[in-house]
Amino acid sequence: MNNKEIQEERVRGYFLDATKNILKGEGLKGISVRSVAQEAGYSFATLYNYFKDINDLVFLCVKDFQQEISEFVDTQSGKARKPETKIAEKTLAYIKYFAEYPGIFELFYLTKAVDFNHKKESMEIITNSLDMICEKEWKAFDKGKGVTPKEIDHMRNLLRHTVIGMMLLYLNRRQPEDYLEFVKEAEKEINTILKLH
Amino acid sequence: MNNKEIQEERVRGYFLDATKNILKGEGLKGISVRSVAQEAGYSFATLYNYFKDINDLVFLCVKDFQQEISEFVDTQSGKARKPETKIAEKTLAYIKYFAEYPGIFELFYLTKAVDFNHKKESMEIITNSLDMICEKEWKAFDKGKGVTPKEIDHMRNLLRHTVIGMMLLYLNRRQPEDYLEFVKEAEKEINTILKLH
DNA sequence: TAAACATAATAAACAATGTTCAAATAATTA
DNA sequence: TAATTATTTGAACATTGTTTATTATGTTTA
Numbered sequence: 001m002n003n004k005e006i007q008e009e010r011v012r013g014y015f016l017d018a019t020k021n022i023l024k025g026e027g028l029k030g031i032s033v034r035s036v037a038q039e040a041g042y043s044f045a046t047l048y049n050y051f052k053d054i055n056d057l058v059f060l061c062v063k064d065f066q067q068e069i070s071e072f073v074d075t076q077s078g079k080a081r082k083p084e085t086k087i088a089e090k091t092l093a094y095i096k097y098f099a100e101y102p103g104i105f106e107l108f109y110l111t112k113a114v115d116f117n118h119k120k121e122s123m124e125i126i127t128n129s130l131d132m133i134c135e136k137e138w139k140a141f142d143k144g145k146g147v148t149p150k151e152i153d154h155m156r157n158l159l160r161h162t163v164i165g166m167m168l169l170y171l172n173r174r175q176p177e178d179y180l181e182f183v184k185e186a187e188k189e190i191n192t193i194l195k196l197h
Numbered sequence: 198m199n200n201k202e203i204q205e206e207r208v209r210g211y212f213l214d215a216t217k218n219i220l221k222g223e224g225l226k227g228i229s230v231r232s233v234a235q236e237a238g239y240s241f242a243t244l245y246n247y248f249k250d251i252n253d254l255v256f257l258c259v260k261d262f263q264q265e266i267s268e269f270v271d272t273q274s275g276k277a278r279k280p281e282t283k284i285a286e287k288t289l290a291y292i293k294y295f296a297e298y299p300g301i302f303e304l305f306y307l308t309k310a311v312d313f314n315h316k317k318e319s320m321e322i323i324t325n326s327l328d329m330i331c332e333k334e335w336k337a338f339d340k341g342k343g344v345t346p347k348e349i350d351h352m353r354n355l356l357r358h359t360v361i362g363m364m365l366l367y368l369n370r371r372q373p374e375d376y377l378e379f380v381k382e383a384e385k386e387i388n389t390i391l392k393l394h
Numbered sequence: 395t396a397a398a399c400a401t402a403a404t405a406a407a408c409a410a411t412g413t414t415c416a417a418a419t420a421a422t423t424a
Numbered sequence: 425t426a427a428t429t430a431t432t433t434g435a436a437c438a439t440t441g442t443t444t445a446t447t448a449t450g451t452t453t454a
Contacts, residue, residue: 004430011431029309033412043433045414054412109365110307112226127372158359158386165362168306175324189355208402230441240404242443251441 012050014040020061027103028111031058055119058107062122065104066129072097073133083141084194087134091163091190092183094130099179102171109164110172130160159193209247211237217258224300225308228255252316255304259319262301263326269294270330280338281391284331285384288360291327292383296376299368306361307369327357356390 018039022030033054037044051057076093077086098105108126131138142152166189169175170182191197215236219227230251234241248254273290274283295302305323328335339349363386366372367379388394 032410034410044412045433045435046431048413049431106309109369112303112369123370127366127370154385154389157382158389161359161362161366161386162355163358163362164365165358165360168361168365169324169358172306172309173320173324185354188351189358192351192355229439231439241441242404242406243402245442246402 008050011042011046014042015047015050015057016060016064019057020064023058023061023065023103023107024101025103028058028106030103058111059119059122062107062125065107066125066132069094069097069104069129070133083137083144084196086137087141087159088187088190088194088196090134090137091130091159092187094133095163095167095186096183098167098171099182105167105171109168130163131156155193159190162189162193205247208239208243211239212244212247212254213257213261216254217261220255220258220262220300220304221298222300225255225303227300255308256316256319259304259322262304263322263329266291266294266301266326267330280334280341281393283334284338284356285387285391285393287331287334288327288356288387289380289384291330292360292364293380295364295368296379302364302368306365327360328353352390356387359386359390 015036018036019031022035022039031054033047034044036054036057037047040047047054047057051060073090073093076096077089098108108129125132138152138156141147142149163186166182166186176182176185212233215233216228219232219236228251230244231241233251233254234244237244244251244254248257270287270290273293274286295305305326322329335349335353338344339346360383363379363383373379373382
């Protein structure tokens, strides 16, 4: 990478950081060509020298956020016991992350697919987001006797759908209204799906 | 209701119908003050004589759509057998409705709560949408022996969350890509939750 | 009937948004 | 230093939601 590329990459980073800050704070409603550029310290027109459009910039954040979520989940979940228990812990941490940053949930799950245009990579990161977080544990679960791979596949799908549905209703429809109640309900549903008691 | 009120109600109806048509066709992206007014046959400014703003108008559609969904589900689901079977059938029909009209899913579940402003009624219709559709069957289920009310409550929550999560991923993230596969997966998850085999 | 009034519909105007492009500025090179 | 290249930017345009003053229409009253 030559000097020019290094410098370009730096400027791109300023815009990316600005976008991430706004998303974590105000969410998508705070994002505009002008607000991002101001936060980055450039004119709004400069943005178009480094990114195709504002969507392009927003969806480039997906990768970084998935990384951040992964790290957050690791700090939250305890030391290894049964894989199912670990999956339950990680999934709950996953939920708590999005409850803290609703703007990132919005970006991951509530933006329309058509806005992604040709950002197939970001799309796939999101689709597999939770599964990737628990990848190791699902594999370990698979090795343990008594559950067929098909059943595990089914559990993983069910878990993903339930978690996303719960978050959607809580973050977008205020149901349940109370955070603690939300977490309690989430624990209960996760445990049911994973057959933990 | 005097003549004036009747006529006002009629004009409101024209705008409402226009909005519903656009939502069923193009979805929220097709909605604008100008497009709705054009479809209704009025100037865009006229809209503000009858509705607070464009959001007001859009959220007034919720009630009508919930009614329409309810009727659709009734035509789709067969004659009564076990309540659980009926719930499964109705839930699948519910899913199929939204798969046909993604714009209405968008309106029901993907719009931000803050946009609802003071439209608490629309909000509650949505929150209880699926539960209302299957209300009778859940009650019948409750009367059948062998399942506690608490367990039923839990099943209802789990079903709601899973269904919404599935629809979100299919309609917003194209996962699974294929409609038939989506329906098959939905059936499987619904049956698991309702303990049907 | 004609003037005064009330109501309904609208056009004009404004602010905020995304985007493009030519001009201005900064950096590099001969 | 002058010329060239690269980067940054302001001006401009289209589209959006919303407000407000004006027009058009119908009704009431002197």
